[in-house]
Amino acid sequence: MARLILFDVDNTLLWSGGAGGLAMSRAFRDLFGIDDGFKAIEFSGRTDRYILAEALRQHGINGDYATHQERFLERYYLHLPQTLGEMQGRLMPGFPALLDALAGQSGVSLGLATGNFRRAAGLKLAHYGIERYFGGGGFGEESEDRSVIVRNAVERLSPKATRLGEGAGASGAEAVVVGDTPHDVSSAKANGAVAVAVATGGHTADQLRDSGADLVFEDFSDWRGAAATLAGVQAGARPGAA
Numbered sequence: 001m002a003r004l005i006l007f008d009v010d011n012t013l014l015w016s017g018g019a020g021g022l023a024m025s026r027a028f029r030d031l032f033g034i035d036d037g038f039k040a041i042e043f044s045g046r047t048d049r050y051i052l053a054e055a056l057r058q059h060g061i062n063g064d065y066a067t068h069q070e071r072f073l074e075r076y077y078l079h080l081p082q083t084l085g086e087m088q089g090r091l092m093p094g095f096p097a098l099l100d101a102l103a104g105q106s107g108v109s110l111g112l113a114t115g116n117f118r119r120a121a122g123l124k125l126a127h128y129g130i131e132r133y134f135g136g137g138g139f140g141e142e143s144e145d146r147s148v149i150v151r152n153a154v155e156r157l158s159p160k161a162t163r164l165g166e167g168a169g170a171s172g173a174e175a176v177v178v179g180d181t182p183h184d185v186s187s188a189k190a191n192g193a194v195a196v197a198v199a200t201g202g203h204t205a206d207q208l209r210d211s212g213a214d215l216v217f218e219d220f221s222d223w224r225g226a227a228a229t230l231a232g233v234q235a236g237a238r239p240g241a242a
Helices: 019-032 048-058 065-086 097-103 118-127 146-157 159-164 168-174 182-190 205-210 223-232
Strands: 003-007 108-113 175-179 194-198 215-217
Touching: 003 146, 003 223, 019 048, 019 065, 019 118, 048 065, 065 118, 097 108, 097 223, 108 146, 146 175, 146 182, 175 182, 182 194, 182 205, 194 205, 205 215
Parallel strands: 003 108, 003 175, 175 194, 194 215
Antiparallel strands: none
């Protein structure tokens, strides 16, 4: 069976050293004159659309959201390349070797299910040299709800969905969602996908297991074993640590 493996970006594939949040804060200050405008917002597992919309709500900034987002993105994409250079980030353990191993397997395709705005994801992946592994997916501007982003990624990239024009309900069992937060887990489950969690972000392996993840890794240092597991795991796998 063809297997689609969807990766989250921040704290799953890489750690930007806070470059994304810093660039967002600078863009928000440019537009609204507010320093540290995202201070009271939890970023982990949230979509960029949610983060921006919540900042606008908290600071009482009214008006058309689409217009605010368009203006914000112009500034954000100016700042992000600079902040990526300023901060000392890194790829997470096991990358890019895990991606090489998965990309070389017959029947396996890779994509993104990320809360990042599309271009921001591309800039981060390019900065750390792994953009070539990913041809598309679901991105943060599409919804405040992460499960919608996973659904969009599955519908766009699943071989079955592409062939038959069917949605996530028909093809979700072929998908594996890999992320570092309970939001990644719940968004996978909402789409019938296998939820694989990795404890390289702000949540422990036990917390991720308790959130309902089908499989939990401490990290992907054992990239050979992880590649074999991710390519073969089935929906409804017994929760546990790989």
